[in-house]
Amino acid sequence: xxxSSFLPLGSDTLNEQDVIAMKTPVRSVGRKATITKEELFQAxxxxxxxxxxxxxxxxxxxxxxxxxxxxxxxxxFKDIDELAIALIDRSGLVLRKIIREARLQASMxxxxxRSSVEVFIQQLDADEGNLSLLLREGYTGSTxxxxxxxxxxxxxxxELQEDLIRLEQMNDSKISHADLVAKAITQLVxxxxxxxIDIPSEQRMExxxxxxxxxxxxxxxxxxxxxxxIR
Numbered sequence: 314x315x316x317s318s319f320l321p322l323g324s325d326t327l328n329e330q331d332v333i334a335m336k337t338p339v340r341s342v343g344r345k346a347t348i349t350k351e352e353l354f355q356a357x358x359x360x361x362x363x364x365x366x367x368x369x370x371x372x373x374x375x376x377x378x379x380x381x382x383x384x385x386x387x388x389x390f391k392d393i394d395e396l397a398i399a400l401i402d403r404s405g406l407v408l409r410k411i412i413r414e415a416r417l418q419a420s421m422x423x424x425x426x427r428s429s430v431e432v433f434i435q436q437l438d439a440d441e442g443n444l445s446l447l448l449r450e451g452y453t454g455s456t457x458x459x460x461x462x463x464x465x466x467x468x469x470x471x472e473l474q475e476d477l478i479r480l481e482q483m484n485d486s487k488i489s490h491a492d493l494v495a496k497a498i499t500q501l502v503x504x505x506x507x508x509x510i511d512i513p514s515e516q517r518m519e520x521x522x523x524x525x526x527x528x529x530x531x532x533x534x535x536x537x538x539x540x541x542x543i544r
Contacts, residue, residue, distance in 0.1 A: 353390070356379035367446075474495035
């Protein structure tokens with residue numbers, strides 16, 4: 314499964330205004346009279362970790378972390394599943410924005426590969442926890458959570474495909490089956506993330522360097538693909 318960075322925004326279910334980079338809020342004493350979706354998202358991210366899925370949380374746990382009465386939860390979501398899917402959508406959108414910005418800062422295709430992979434690795438330890446959420450729920454979550462992650466990964470793949478076509482045109486070259494190339498790279502990078510998420514940071518870059526070489530091999534192969542030989 315796994316789909317890349319290298320990634321688009323067009324068909325998201327969330328509004329851009331709903332996605333605001335934020336610090337972990339300081340909880341006030343007592344219960345809040347009102348709460349935003351962002352605060353519920355952050356409370357949920359505070360509670361989950363490498364070994365804890367959203368599915369393992371209770372509504373009362375989330376309400377307590379957010380500092381609200383349980384009934385206030387229902388002002389935004391009908392149940393935890395609805396919150397989880399909205400949080401997965403939000404995380405995918407946040408990550409695509411981060412990785413897109415990294416790509417836009419790179420001018421050469423090789424540096425785009427490197428900057429994308431390095432930013433991806435950096436997000437494993439980011440306080441927001443967006444990437445670890447996608448990796449965890451994509452592999453161990455419920456069927457509906459996995460479907461939500463797959464939807465987000467498809468957005469990553471679509472954006473990468475568009476970038477690949479644009480870059481090849483700029484370099485007066487052509488890549489065969491840009492859609493499959495984007496899918497292969499996306500799956501490769503997310504599989505890398507799942508592999509390195511639990512290993513020490515110093516060991517991650519070795520895996521990242523290998524991944525970058527594999528991405529270049531995929532790209533070079535696609536540029537010299539003999540269509541007749543694969544049919």
